[in-house]
Amino acid sequence: MLPATNSARPSLADVLTSCLDAILGRGNTLGLPPADRAIVLLVDGLGASSLRARAGHARVMARAFQKSSVATAGFPTTTAVNLATLTTGAQPGVHGLVGYTVLDGAHDRIVNQLNGWDDGLDPASWQRSRTVFERAADAGIPSVVVAQERYRDSGFTHAVLRGAGYVSGRTVPERFAAARRVLDSVEKGIVYLYVSELDQAAHARGWESGEWTDALEAVDAELGLLAASLGRSEGLIVTADHGVLDVPATSHVLFGDGAALVDGIRFVAGEPRCLQLHFEPDVSEALRAAVVDRWKAAEGDRAWVVTREEAIADGWFGPVVDDAVAPRIGDILVAARKAIAYYDLRAESQAGRHMIGQHGSFSPEESAVPLLRFGAFSTAGR
Structure with a gap:
């Protein structure tokens, strides 16, 4: 039997699109109420099952984790695919990023969708959908990405983050602080905050390692500070692009x-x-x-x-x-x-x-990701 691809859960494609709709005062798939400012925290590699298993090390996330607090990552469950789905609101068959490495038929080669971009692969045409950030700009809503400096000018960034400003932070605390400053600088706007440390720890040591748990604790601590700082018209969603399995x-x-x-x-x-x-x-x-x-x-x-x-x-x-x-x-x-x-x-x-940590297929450990709501979004959809 083939895996089930129809799910009643929200999709990653719904997250940023719903945030933009909330800022514009429109109804949306996630049922978010109107807000002036929205922040989406994407914790790369944080599966729902891993979060449940380590809930004692993530008290802030655990308190927000209810039965409805799960979304479905698209297939394949890999970063290039699902960050594109998040930032465009489109599925892979439309936006065009369909794997970690894929066939570039025009040049008869396999290309890495995260770091294999060169002059032969145009981000503006290879990723085929307009981003949520571009649509926000059309409506006069600014968007800012907060991530590490090394990602600023990558082909992948130009493919999936176009339309947004870019602010960098080396450490997790620096990025959270930068996200707060961006929120304070706009009357209305979207902030997309990206954290890669859990995924990196999972690949190197496994999600069951002490290093992964340490990274989770660090993110949860910063999330607690950010969530406590949210004003009445500021909403925050925490999600992930995929979960992880440890494969010896x-x-x-x-x-x-x-x-x-x-x-x-x-x-x-x-x-x-x-x-x-x-x-x-x-x-x-x-x-x-x-x-x-x-x-x-x-x-x-x-x-x-x-x-x-x-x-x-x-x-x-x-x-x-x-x-x-x-x-x-x-x-x-x-x-x-x-x-x-x-x-x-x-x-x-x-x-x-x-x-050690792996992902890409359909298992619940890989495909079920958190969908946690804070601030103005905390009571939506319950």
Whole structure:
């Protein structure tokens, strides 16, 4: 059976769009009341299940965590995809970022959507949707992103954060303080505050590590100060782009040492928990079908193995996939069901195999993220 893609929970696509609607005094998907200023805190890698498990280390978040305080991250559950969904209000099949690494067919290559941007990949056209920040500017509402300085001029920033001003802060406390200053400087406006430290700790040490818990405590402490400072017309939402599973090296699934699973495959894209395999353009339909069948026979008990057409028909990338976006999706998708990660032995770099925290697939640990409300938004939708 394929994973369920229809959820009654809010989507990340609803968060910033609802904040803008609240500032404009309009009804919105999240049921947010009118507010003058809104701040969205995105804690990269903070899954709802991990937050529940470590609630004693995050008292501020835990007090706001109710049954309705969960949103669904889009597929694949990876940062590039879901930050684009958050900031555009569109699903991957429309905005066009469909994986961690994806096929750039015009240049016959695989590109990293976070840090692989170059002159051959135009952020303004590759990410195909207008951002919430651009729509806010149309309405006379300023938007400001608060993040680390190293992200300011990246191709990914130009793709998904266009339309917003940018303020940097090196540490978590510096970024929270900067967000408060921005709120104080505008009569109406949106602040998007990005924290990457939990995701980085998870990849290096795992979400069950002391380092991850320390990072959670640091964010929660700053959140408490910010939440206490909110005025009557200031609302705050805390969410995440995905959660994390810890996958030990003993659960790595290695492939590529034999021809059966890679026969006719030109590119391996995606990420370890959600492979996207692209065939050579001249591969016969018979071989394509045979390779799909081999993957299903080898991995069907621990992964969802589908063709591009099946994934699109089942709504994996949203209800609509634009014709220009479809070729970026793999011909075969292998999305892990169990706590495993796939690695191609033929890859030039095997550095990723040191990663402990993983994400990308459909598990609740990866796809369920917090949706916590504070200030003017704290009683909305309850």
